[in-house]
Amino acid sequence: MIEIRIHGRGGQGSVVASKILADAAFRDGMYVQSFPQYGVERRGAPVTAFNRMGSPDEIFVRSQIYEPDHVVVLDPTLLLTVDVLKGLKKGGWVIINSPRDPEDFYKDFNFPRDYKVATVDASDIAVKWGLGSKTQPIVNTAILGALSKVTGIVTLESLKEAIRENAPVKKEENVNAAVEAYESVKMVQEVS
Numbered sequence: 001m002i003e004i005r006i007h008g009r010g011g012q013g014s015v016v017a018s019k020i021l022a023d024a025a026f027r028d029g030m031y032v033q034s035f036p037q038y039g040v041e042r043r044g045a046p047v048t049a050f051n052r053m054g055s056p057d058e059i060f061v062r063s064q065i066y067e068p069d070h071v072v073v074l075d076p077t078l079l080l081t082v083d084v085l086k087g088l089k090k091g092g093w094v095i096i097n098s099p100r101d102p103e104d105f106y107k108d109f110n111f112p113r114d115y116k117v118a119t120v121d122a123s124d125i126a127v128k129w130g131l132g133s134k135t136q137p138i139v140n141t142a143i144l145g146a147l148s149k150v151t152g153i154v155t156l157e158s159l160k161e162a163i164r165e166n167a168p169v170k171k172e173e174n175v176n177a178a179v180e181a182y183e184s185v186k187m188v189q190e191v192s
Contacts, residue, residue, distance in 0.1 A: 001054035008074030013140030018049035023162035145178030
């Protein structure tokens with residue numbers, strides 16, 4: 001079973017990202033779960049969403065994810081206030097919406113070398129495709145494109161189909177954002 005925790009802020013599409021990821025995994029033949037955890041329910045407040053994906057066995061666990069295999073961060077400012085690495089399994093991916101080089105997170109944020117880091121400028125990609133605004137881009141589908149590339153958990157084709165089915169608006173723009181992020185994600189793969 002693969003467990004993923006998505007960190008974002010209200011209005012960025014964390015919950016929709018979790019649903020799209022679950023749909024893509026289902027299309028790839030996996031059993032899935034997708035569920036959010038809300039704190040203060042308002043735009044800009046931290047939001048966490050979770051995914052469990054497994055094949056060929058059904059998933060019977062019904063708790064939060066405390067030890068994820070991978071973590072996705074839609075808003076890099078959360079790194080200053082939320083312990084996004086909490087419980088992350090050794091060798092797991094941390095996929096961050098940032099124009100910075102992945103190596104910067106080891107130096108500037110003291111990420112342990114136990115984790116692999118990937119970055120993609122999902123905000124810039126979202127703005128380019130008209131998803132949200134320059135001040136509040138909707139980065140969820142772009143970050144899922146990066147997740148698909150670095151983890152290989154879901155295929156890009158299944159992700160595109162899931163976006164077309166679940167994106168509330170601008171379906172092709174969301175697909176294009178995912179594809180662009182898939183093609184432009186930067187990765188550091190070596191772990192200690």
